Amino acid sequence: MLRLAAWIGIIVLVVVPWGSYEPHPHWARVVWIPLSTPPAxxxxxxxxxxxxxxxxxxxxxxARPGRAWRVVAAAALLSAVTELTQVYSHGRFPSATDVLLxxxxxxxxxxxxxxxxxxxxxxx
Numbered sequence: 001m002l003r004l005a006a007w008i009g010i011i012v013l014v015v016v017p018w019g020s021y022e023p024h025p026h027w028a029r030v031v032w033i034p035l036s037t038p039p040a041x042x043x044x045x046x047x048x049x050x051x052x053x054x055x056x057x058x059x060x061x062x063a064r065p066g067r068a069w070r071v072v073a074a075a076a077l078l079s080a081v082t083e084l085t086q087v088y089s090h091g092r093f094p095s096a097t098d099v100l101l102x103x104x105x106x107x108x109x110x111x112x113x114x115x116x117x118x119x120x121x122x123x124x
Contacts, residue, residue, distance in 0.1 A: 004059040008078065011052060015082040017089035025087045031095040041097060049101035050108065053079070057109025058116075068110055075106030 031037050053075055060071045079102035086092035 001063040004056070004063045007055050007059050011056065011078065012082060014052065016085045017092045020089045020091050022088050022090055026090065027087065029093050030087060031093065031097060034096040034100040037095075037097075045098075046101060049098055050105035053102040053105030054109035054112070057106035057111075058113040059109075060106070061110045061113035062116070068107060071106050071110040072103055076103045079103060 035041065056075055056078070057071050060074060064070070076099060079099040083094040083098055086094040
């Protein structure tokens with residue numbers, strides 16, 4: 001559970017725009033439809049989103065074994081909340097694509113965590 005909490009902290013530290021908050025939202029910068037803007041979707045962006053949430057799914061299933069929908073729902077909620085904070089930043093572009101990719105990354109981490117040997121799951 002400690003690893004999961006620490007990883008959530010890392011996600012929040014990395015994704016929330018701590019130094020560039022504005023007192024008004026920038027709703028026009030939000031990309032509402034996933035995968036709708038190919039120029040903004042780079043291999044780097046895909047990789048970062050998947051790698052950032054993969055450990056979340058892995059640590060989640062090790063801390064709280066259960067169904068995949070729980071990991072997917074928790075990842076989607078965490079991702080949506082952190083993306084929402086970006087609405088108040090001039091330098092960030094909140095995107096439904098990020099939420100989608102983060103959720104897929106958490107699901108992939110969940111799958112890896114489910115396949116980890118039982119002894120490794122109990123030790124984590």
